[in-house]
Amino acid sequence: KAGVTQTPRYLIKTRGQQVTLSCSPISGHRSVSWYQQTPGQGLQFLFEYFSETQRNKGNFPGRFSGRQFSNSRSEMNVSTLELGDSALYLCASSADSLNTEAFFGQGTRLTVV
Amino acid sequence: GQNIDQPTEMTATEGAIVQINCTYQTSGFNGLFWYQQHAGEAPTFLSYNVLDGLEEKGRFSSFLSRSKGYSYLLLKELQMKDSASYLCAVTEGNYQLIWGAGTKLIIKP
Numbered sequence: 001k002a003g004v005t006q007t008p009r010y011l012i013k014t015r016g017q018q019v020t021l022s023c024s025p026i027s028g029h030r031s032v033s034w035y036q037q038t039p040g041q042g043l044q045f046l047f048e049y050f051s052e053t054q055r056n057k058g059n060f061p062g063r064f065s066g067r068q069f070s071n072s073r074s075e076m077n078v079s080t081l082e083l084g085d086s087a088l089y090l091c092a093s094s095a096d097s098l099n100t101e102a103f104f105g106q107g108t109r110l111t112v113v
Numbered sequence: 114g115q116n117i118d119q120p121t122e123m124t125a126t127e128g129a130i131v132q133i134n135c136t137y138q139t140s141g142f143n144g145l146f147w148y149q150q151h152a153g154e155a156p157t158f159l160s161y162n163v164l165d166g167l168e169e170k171g172r173f174s175s176f177l178s179r180s181k182g183y184s185y186l187l188l189k190e191l192q193m194k195d196s197a198s199y200l201c202a203v204t205e206g207n208y209q210l211i212w213g214a215g216t217k218l219i220i221k222p
Contacts, residue, residue, distance in 0.1 A: 004155075033210065042214035043156075043200065056209040090155060100144070102210065104155035 002027065004093050004105035012111045018079040021108045025072050025093030031055075032074040033102065034066060037088045046089075049074055078110075086112045115139050117213035119201050124219045125191055133186045133199050133216045141206020147175050147186045148200040150215065156200055159186070188218075196220045 005024040013019050025032050033056075034046040045058035049068035066076045072093075078085055088109050092102035116138045125131040137145070144163045148156035162168055162177035162184060174187040186199055201213040 035212075043202075043212040045209065045212070048209065056207060101158050101161060102146075104157070106155050 004091060004103050006089075006091050006105035006108050008108060009106065010109050010111075012113060013081050014113055015081055015083060017081050018077065019081060019110065021076045021078075021089055021091075021110075023074045023076070023091030023093075023105060025074070025091075026095075026103055029093035029095050029103075030072055031094040031096065032068055032072065033092045033094075034074070034076050035090045035092065036060075037090055037107070038086075043090065046076065081112045083112050086110060115205070115211050117201055117203060117211055119199075119213045119216045121214070122217045122219065124221060125188075127191055127193060127220055127222050129191050130187065130189050131191060131218065133188075133201075133218065135184045135186070135201035135213055137182050137184070137201070137203045137211075137213075139203050139205050139211055142179060143204040143206065143208060145175075145177055145184050146200075146202040146204075146210070147173075147184075148202065149197050150200060151197045159199075191220050193220050193222070 007022045031050045033048040035043040037043050047066050048056040052068045063079045068074045088107045090107045091105045094102050119135045146161050147159040149159050150156040160175040162175050167176045172189045177184045198215040198217050200215045202210050
């Protein structure tokens with residue numbers, strides 16, 4: 001059974017650009033959550049999708065958006081990139097709506113220069 | 114408000130026992146997770162506590178007291194490969210996961 005797959009693994013962008021990150025959850029998983037991780041800050045919750053609907057949203061500006069497709073794959077978009085957006089972006093999938101266990105992808109390391 | 118506290122860093126000796134504490138204040142509670150994250154890797158699941166008490170799984174055990182908003186992860190017979198960050202997370206009433214900043218555990222020979 002394949003794990004959670006995130007693409008790309010590494011990305012370098014310049015300020016002002018926009019970026020789209022992709023996450024393919026474990027087959028059969030319907031819940032996908034996105035997190036931003038920076039040194040010393042822990043995992044900061046961005047949003048969660050379940051069955052194509054955004055179920056929860058963290059405290060990030062509107063430049064951060066996401067969506068989920070009918071096959072449960074999810075994308076996250078960041079527009080007008082800022083230097084502070086440099087981080088590891090992690091995607092996690094869960095089998096059910098109760099988040100009883102989240103499986104993480106390897107993450108996308110985004111560097112904004 | 115939502116708050117999860119755990120020590121930033123701990124150091125322990127190979128072969129010893131270490132206890133990593135986590136206290137939380139959240140809007141509702143459905144369960145508490147512990148995850149392990151090695152540097153440069155994704156977090157991996159260690160344990161999930163819903164009821165009060167101790168859950169043992171090999172060298173790792175996790176304890177929960179809901180009335181005190183407190184949990185700990187106990188690691189026995191420490192090995193060098195246990196050097197990692199340990200993340201505490203709570204699912205709130207809406208099943209959203211709230212994460213602590215993590216505890217970096219350093220194991221010395």
